[in-house]
Amino acid sequence: MTDRPAANRLPFILPGFGMGTAPLGGLFEAVSDQEAAATLKTAAEAGITYFDTAPRYGHGLAEERLGRLLAPSAGTDPVISTKTGWLLRPRPDGSPGEVITDWTERGIRESLEASLIRLGRSSVxxxxxxxPDDYPDEIRRTAYPAVRKLRDEGLIRAVGFGMNHSGPLASYVAEFEVDVVLIAGRFSLLDHEALTTLLPLCAKTGTAVVVGGVFNTGLLADPSPGAMFNYRPAPAEALERARQCRALCDAYAVPLPAAAIQFPLLHAAVNSVVLGCRSAAEVTANAAAARFPIPDELWQRLARAGFVPEQLLDERTG
Incomplete structure (x- = not known):
């Protein structure tokens, strides 16, 4: 997977493949410090230079580990993204406590300042x-103006929105000048929701697009009984569809994860795909899948079966 220097608002090029750090914060199961260190070391060795994190990932643990365990690169500095809008409130004993929303300028700044300390950086x-699905008024009044100020001050280089639903995200892109969006789970082999409004709008506005959740919480990585689909146990229909998709990939000797990872980049508006990794083995497997050659015939077969929108292949060949 190569970097895609598509025309957009960003003052830098997003790597085509990045690593999400929610698993390093203990998503679904705990990850030891040693495992986290090995994961980040392997990512650096694999040439991964984009890392996405957030305060809510393990109540700051993912950010802290990324800042402490990611070794400095001898080449280009990595691209780092984090998130805001939620404040961490520890208990008196120092253990993780509650997470509260705060879209005020003061809250946005406090969140970023704490993130920068955990990351050991002066900017991101x-x-x-x-x-911010349910907070359009707060975003309009305080949060968006606040992040614009942070960009003007050089504490961040780009303003973004990260969400799990493409409709509200498209509304924000239409209303504001947004440099980049992160859409999770809504543009995959099993879910084409983002194609209808969000991606065409981003192409028009020059908003860069990062796609996460390409495995839909695991189902497209391994469609076995007990697999998760969008953070819940996979229903029978979704499990069957994933198995059908895997069978088509098997017929071309292509691993299902390879098709799942590379699918979003069929759309010209998509700049990068981020994958959560909890181990060195997952980093190695995902990096290999991102580079695995996929024949055009397989994309065409997946399109006939409804896993790939036909228009993506028409645009690709047109």
């Missing part, structure tokens, strides 16, 4: 407003 490349 992207600051996403994190899951």
């Amino acid at each position: 490349d992207i600051l996403y407003l994190h899951d």
Whole structure:
């Protein structure tokens, strides 16, 4: 997977493949410090230079580990994105406590300042407003103006929105000047929701697009009984569809994860795909899948079966 220097608002090029750090914060199961260190070391060795994190990932643990355990690179500095809109409130004993929303300028600044301390950085490349689905008035009045100020001050290089639903995200892109969006789970082999409004709008506005959740919480990595689909146990219909998709990939000797990872980049508006990794083995497997050659015939077969929108292949060949 190569970097895609598509025309957009960003003052830098987003690597085509990045690593999400929610697993390093203990998403679904705990990860030891040693495992986290090995994961980040392997990512650096694999040439991964984009890392996405957030205060809510393990109540600051993912950010702290990324800042402490990611070894300095001898080449280009990595691209780092984090998120804001939620404040961490520890208990008196110092253990993780509650997470509260705060879209005020003071709250946005406090969140970023704490993130920078955990990351050991003076600035980050992207600051996403994190899951602001239900807060359009607060975003309009205080949060968006606040992140614009942070960009003007050089504390961040790009303003973004990160969400799990493409409709509200498209509304924000239409209303504001947004440098980049992170859409999770809504543009995959099993879910084409983002194609209808968000991606065409981003192409028009020059908003860069990062796609996460390409495995839909695991189902497209391994469609076995007990697999998760969008953070819940996979229903029978989704499990069957994933198995059908895997069978088509098997017929071309292509691993299902390879098709799942590379699918979003069929759309010209998509700049990068980020994958959460909890181990060195996952980093190695995902990096290999991102580079695995996929024949055009397989994309065409997946399109006939409804896993790939036909228009993507028409645009690709046109």
